Amino acid sequence: MRKRTLVVLIGSAVVAAAAVMATLGTAGTTKTHYKIFLLPKATGIPVFTQNGNGAKKAGKELGDLVTYNGPTTVSGSAQVPFINNAVRQGYNAIVISTPDANAVAPALKRAAARGVKIISYDGDTARDARTIFVAPSTNSLIGQYEVQWMGAQIKYKGQIAILSANATSANQNTWITFMKQELRKPKYKDMELVKIAYGNDDPTISAQQTQALLQSYPNLKGIISPTTVGIQAAAQELKQEGKCGKVQLTGLGLPNDMRKYVKAGCTTKFGLWNESNLGYLAAYVAHNVLDGKLNGSLGQSFKAGTLGSFKVAKVDGNSPVVVLGPPLVFTPQNIDKYHF
Amino acid sequence: MKALAGRVLVRWETLLVLAIIAVGIWSATLSPFFLTRANLLDLVTPYVFVGLMAFGLTFVVITGEIDISICSTLAASIVCFAQIFAAGVNVWAAALIGLCIAGGLGLVNGLLVGVLNLPSLAVTLGTLAAYSGLAFVVLSGEGVATFPESFTKYGGGYLAGNELPIALLVMLAFALGLGIVLHGTRFGRYLYAIGSNREAARLSGIPVTRVRVTVFVISGLMAGIAGLVYVGYFGSARADAASTSLLDVVTAVVLGGVGIFGGTGSMPGVLLALILVAEVRSGMQLANLSGQLQNIVIGVLLLVAIVAGNLISAARAGSRPAKLHRRRKGVRANARADTQVIADSNP
Amino acid sequence: MIAHVRAMKPQELAAAAFRLREIGIVLALFVVIVFFGSRATNFLSVSNWQDIAQNVSIVVVVAVGETMVVLTRNIDLSVGSIVGLCGYLTAATLAHHPGLPIEVAALVAVAAGLGLGLVNGFLVAVARIPAIIATLATLAIYRGIDAEITGGKNITASQLPDHFLSLAGSKPLGFPALAWIALGVSILGAATLRFVPWARDFYAVGSNPDAARFAGIPAGRRIIIAFALSGSLAGLGGFLFASRFPTLDSGAANGFELTVITAVVIGGVNVFGGSGSILGVVLGAVLVATIADGFTLMRLDEFWKIFFNGFAIVAAVTIDALVTRRLQEALRRRRAALLVPPAAEAKA
């Protein structure tokens, strides 16, 4: 008797829970034009949140439903269930930034086979698994700029190191390649790249790697960190160790993250693109692809709301690509104008 | 007859089926695509590797041990496989070597636990880190992703009009095969006996040490097989593969009704629990719950599974052996927990 | 060494075994220092040791709490998530109320940690869920709550008041402030475990739960207290973490529990409860941090550290088991010498 009552209790609890969740789930579906799924490398990372906000803004302008969701850790394979479910839910387009081009490619191809348009941005996937790649900037520009910023800060002389994210990260590696190319130019002949350290985009490891760089290279003059996590961890470490001004810092960082360190003199020049605009642009590209106005042929052009006109081109040997623009440069003079 | 009906009703598996139906109804309200044949068939595909690991872990847990190193074993074995393949070896030969490595890593766990009699929790906590480190040492750069279609189809391919995932068949085949081993062979019986009462098993002439080593080898091998499916499904092998899947694997096993102290559990239960986990995750994705919110739900599911299991076994036992009951009376906090159980199960 | 052990009387042997671990770690530490000192540039510099002290501090604070839990024959896998969540709460509190004294922020973090620890304690002691499963679940749950609160955003150093940020950087008497705090927590923890009656019960509960019941020790309540302490100290760890690594998002201190448990196990706390000392744990944490630092200076990849941590856990547990076995063997011999002769006389 007892047993059966128990089972009925548990069973009914399960059904009740399902019913509650069902009402939660159905609420808020409204009539929209297109359904676009924005899939970041991982949720919980601020730059991706900004991408999402930009894309949602574009969605509002275009009358599209933009959904932002993704895995909890940076992992290509963890993105796959999200791709499958986006297909299942009838999304018209998936806009994805991936840390692992290969792991998501099969799932994206399956999605494409069911008529879903695939746009990649920031972290590109395999070329045959997407229609268009939306690049924040050109890889060569990012690489060159960072070396130039560093050179200007250390008067083109001394040892420098790079604090990257993961050794496996494709865009980081591409940028580092371009940095090395730039460093071969004669005006950098007195600058020596002594070490590439990897902080895994983790503040703890990045800070420890910075520490180790300072210990191992007492004559180190500068650190380039082409990752928003790395540059901030490095700045904090420099500040704590009282090395601001003695060891220069540059790379890619968010103005909000870095404002304090700019004021403290830890860096005088670094850059980034507007992450919100990047998401905004990617959403416009997706909308235009769905409208049939873009199909990836080179030379096609379109208008992306407040950002103006863009062209589909071949960049750094990669195509078809839409580029947001050259990186913004932040200096002590202009930093207070930017709030992202 | 009535008693039989009661027995079927109170079975853990029955509850799982009910839960699967309930979550299915919920999911169907979220998306009209949910109840299509193609979708239902594809539901579990991303979790096949989780399931294969859970099957292996089931053997370990039934024996009364735990293996939390399986996800690292998976990663270590597939990066070795990938490196060997990348060096130009035939993909199947490389896969076989990868499997041997997975089995070897399992054997290390097994020898430490079975022969040296070390606590499995501490041992596999150590090897969890060690194997993961090993995986990165072997392949720290970008993953290998050039596997031929003839291989990857076993993880990501489809049959019958592009609807029936081959991986699903692979998983069902293993569920069936391992289910038969567990429930239909002498070896399976050994596991339950050792898990319930290791001393009685030893005194009955059961080769306890050998069996305990073997279950860890099985667990390692299953992680290796899960790795091959993983590579097939995702098309790439990386050192961080499956590093976040432990929660899902353990949840599938525990939710499947496998007693964490050993001696109980069934393969159909674990299979059903896996389907439930996959369905819940998929449903939550349909509802656009964030990944972290999903983890909360899975975590709660894990806790609820154990508490419900405790309640059911308390109800099933009815009157506990008097001695046990009395002995517990001594400690006030325990006594309170006892009355609570009794009160809950006898409303 | 082994011959020496064999020659000892069992009682001495047991007494020595208690100290053996600490001595072993000190020896290992010595070897490690000589090794890295001769190979890695700047390893022996003052600033490097300040770095090591700084890096080990947060681990030590959290490990002291974890020790209490492990002593009762349980484990707390959720400390990494608690550090992350409490770290974020600290930062959020200070970001919204920059004028707040940091002591208040610390209190917020500790209180939050206490609450989370109590949940763990109740799940284990009252709901009777095995600690490994309960805290594996709360590891996911707490991390999820963290993510929900952060909402995908982060708090950065720019939003935090300077008096909080300078906490991690300051070095009173040439020793990092964090390390002073860790030292204080360790001494307090060791004193608690030695002098507070209910904390002594942790040892009893873990050493022999049945005997603890016979002795009238309320095991359930003690286990709840241990988890509560572990949670509180993880909360304090979160506060320190926020000061040391002031970029707080939902991934902060991910996997931190592994470092903590490594320190605890290497420090000689028996995973089956009942034995272990704070001194050992502190030494264990220092050993792990020193090796990690050496690896970094020698430019070995992060992965080698992970591999080494795992290897060290297995090695520590194996050595423990072998020592215990030898001890038991010695005991049986002693019994043989004591018991059989009188019986033989009686027969004759």
Next chain:
Amino acid sequence: MSLLELRNISKSYGGVRAVDDVSFAIEPGTVHALVGENGAGKSTLVKIVTGVIEPDDGELLIDGQPAWIGDAQTAYRLGIVAMYQEPTVFPDLSVAENVFAGRHPRSRLHTVDWRAMEDDAMRILRDLGVDFGAGTPVRGLGVADRQLLEIAKALSTNARLLIMDEPTAALSPNEVDNLFATVRKLRERGVAVVYISHRLEEIDALADTVTILRDGRHIETRPAGELTQGEIIRLMVGRSLDALFPKEEAEIGDVVFRADGLTRRGIFADISFELRRGEIVGLAGFVGAGRTEVARSIFGVDPLDGGRIEIEDRGFRPRSPRAALRRGLAYLPEDRLHEGLVQPMSISDNTSMAVLPAVTAAGFLRPRLERSLARRFMQQLSIKATSPAQVVRSLSGGNQQKVVLGKWLAAEPRILILDEPTHGVDVGTKADVHRTISHLAAQGLTILLISSELPEILGMSDRVLVMREGRLVAELSRAEATQENVIQAAAGVREAAA
């Protein structure tokens, strides 16, 4: 006024009367010896008095007032403290802390007062004349020292009634003397000591009053001076060998098992004996004499340090139970709950456990074969169960014991070691088991029967071996084996005393 008075106390376990209408009183300032064979009801009485179990019937009076002792804490508050036979120590803690576990002496700051604790512990230990310090970790102590520790623990409590259950089992003569001195000191302080021991000379030396129990019943309570050792033995065993033991005559054949000088250091030494085909050999002795340990070592459960075993004239080295099983040995363990049965499994799963290779084909189970095997033994041993699929946990103790017996009979051994086969089972089951044993021997099976119940040993055995303190001290033929002779050998009483 009596400190504690028992009035008509009864307690049954599943139909077996463990204590039956027992009444006697314990006076303050006396040493009150409680004697009786194993199973006479001593342990049950101790558990009742210390609140571990509740009696079914009767009442307890403390200082003349009816009292209810519901749990161990209450007993403790009332000043009733028991020292258990199996020490309950914390191996990781020091001696001092073991003595004061759960009730550390506190300083003014409510912290643990280590100095006071160690001083107090040291004082008690000195009284006992032990050679280890208060700071020694208990992990390093042997059984004897742990026994002394247990005594120290009991002494530290200011108990009014102290129950000592076989306190000297593992002590050396010197330590026994110190213990006696301490007990006498306690008596002078007005503490009542209930002293349980098999060693009659200790009772002679120490006791003021002796209470004799037999089969759960109270036989006699008398001043110790009025009783000789011989009388005590007579009162302990005064039982007739009734029809409970239907011994069939079996033809005794050749020697099939030969043990020569078996030794396990610190447990037993120099055990030599032979077993013949169709013979039932009883192995008698008190609990702790090493009988079970010898059996376990022969069966390969625990390692042997020395000695030689021959089975059917071929040498045998007991590496594991598996190896022993292969050579035709079987061992029914004493503790069926922990070593005999897998409780959550069915009767048929348990029955086939030792013979799984025989009921499987190429590794696959054959459930029908298992069920028929189980049915066979259910019938042969008249196990009362609904079906072979019934879970063992739900069976009564007697039926559980029969399942264990069935498991070992299914293995078709040639030599069967039975360790307390009828311990804690009802009379009907007992008769079933005895009939089966006897019948098996008649068919040529060799049986080594370990039992603490003398009538069982005497009724069933063709020959009786007696062990004491790890040694084989007597071998008696069926004719020589009387209750008195066996007890004398087991207790180490000289012939003259009887």
